[in-house]
Amino acid sequence: MTSRSSAVLAALAAALLSSSAFAETTLTVYTSVEAVDLDRYKQTFEAANPDIKINWVRDSTGVMTAKLLAEKDNPQADVVWGVAATSLLLLKGEGMLEPYAPAGVEKLDPKFVDQATPPSWVGMDAYVAALCYNTVEAEKLGLTPPKSWADLTKPEYKGHVVMPNPNSSGTGFLDVSAWLQIMGEEAAWKYMDALHENIAAYTHSGSKPCKMAAAGETVIGVSFEFPGAKAKQGGAPIDIIFPSEGSGWEAEATAIIAGTANLEAAKKLVDWSISKEANEMYNVGYAVVAYPGVAKPVEHLPADVAAKMIKNDFEWAANNRAKILAEWAKRYDGKSEPKS
Template identity: 45%
Template sequence: MSLLRRDCSSARLGVLGSLLVGTLLALFARSAAAEEITVYTTLLPTQLAPYTQSFRQSYPDISIKWLRDSSGVIAARLLSEGPRSPADVVFALASENIIQAGSAGLLLPYKPAGYDEIDRKFKDKNDPPLWSGVFAYMAAVCFNTIEAKKRGIPAPKKWSDLLDPRFKGQITMPDPASSGTGFISVSGWLQKFGEGPGWDFMEKLHPNIAIYTHSGNKPCNSASNGEFVAGISYSSEGVLDKGRGAPIDVIFPEEGVGWALSTVAILKSSKKQDAAKKFADWAVSPAANKVYSEFWEVIGRPAQRQQSSSSAVDPSTLITDNDHYWIASDRDRILKEWQSRFAGKSDPKR
């Protein structure tokens, strides 16, 4: 009997041991599956779901904690936090902002898988790169056709058409100090017209501006709902509003438009660099570009671009030359000059 009890006890211990090992393995697997990276982003909350879904399909063992704000706020936060930042990755921040973070030594050099396959305009000059371009967004004018007709205001074809006195108080645009969308318009004018003529253009435009908004999409939304006739915003927001039935046209002035290259970069201070690298790999992948093509006209893998209803031509032919490193090095100077001239009409709600 004692031998039988001993055998039974051994069997029970074996079962308990197996259960314990199984439980520990399950807990370990659950813990691994719960690995979370923190991503700073400028994407709108309504855009986050498809990006999250696409990433999780590629990497189901990694979850994302999104922390979003406007590009100006995120750029300032990165420089303020330095190596103490809680973020692992920065996603969809404009190149001039991410270049400043790189110059401050905050970024991890990393060449994502598939980097060689993206458009050359989307590549960092460093080798290995500190950042990778993922998509570009373009300035455009959202023009409310109904409100314009009431006021006898013709649709603009050129930027100079916005100087028409009939537009007085009927245009909004983003504050470039808080919005990347605002900054791409300002930097685009300075590069296209030259610094002197560019500032002269903005001085002449200023009387027609009702307010400089905190966010980049608000000018288009305000034009869409009839608060103002025109909003200088980014084209994708106009396409979305028009698709929802807003009575607007999305206009690309024929001189060309400013644009910003949105990027992905890994923070050197990240304690989850392996997971962060997987995010960067995904960000330049065909899977991610499929999502980009649903929102943006110019993407890192042009062959995957969908034809946008905002333009009958390839949007890449509409963008002006863009010196990302000049913009990054002169950004503070440009913003200081802009604020000294025009900040009196900036939205006080921050």
């Protein structure tokens, strides 16, 4: 072999080794996390794991849940990250999740961890039902701020309330599920009948009602605390109200899709998702996170948001989800916005 041939072979070998060393795994990650936050999560994780790239596929919780179920026999996702725990319980029941106990899971608040051993999902943070109330528009109309869920049925609010559709929005589902748990089935449906009279529209996004209130497009947006704090920080004339009966809530959670070809990379993402660093990032917008002792007060939100959360039965909500959604659609879907 000539010295030139040896040099060429050596160069090829070096190139192959180099490309192997920098080979990247791309994880397809289905998420319902607010789009504004995805870049910072991606950048932080990829900086610590340069051999793994995240390809986000984002939609609202209800849409994402339906998409995952439709793909059951031909999964397209590697990881579900930041989707409602009740949705992940549905997937678990269909045998679609890969059980995995991420490093450090024992440090999390137990209510943010699947009860099975090993767990099929782990929580990140909680989004908590809240009302976004436009003080300027309310004053123009001579309205007084509501203090409770019951107040939303008062005649003065007719046409001035917007809330999410629970079939497409996890926020909408946590509201309906919470009312059923707080009030009991018969009283809750009677309440929703009365509330429906005051509803201007049901949106397909949990944050949209709050954004509409912030923009003066409605007076009351039934939403959750994160977009409220964001809008108020941006100067919107809104108050964030936690109803006196207690607020429904949902855990944003993470799981590995069973059968993924990228299992080791998926485990690294789930490990990172429950880390103290990740929880500190969640706390930028969410007042309640899975890692105890991490959460600091969020600007424009009360320090005791966790105390306003009802005792939420995720298993009951997941097991009754289809029945609840069908009944809700039969009664109220006529006021839903057109789907985009």
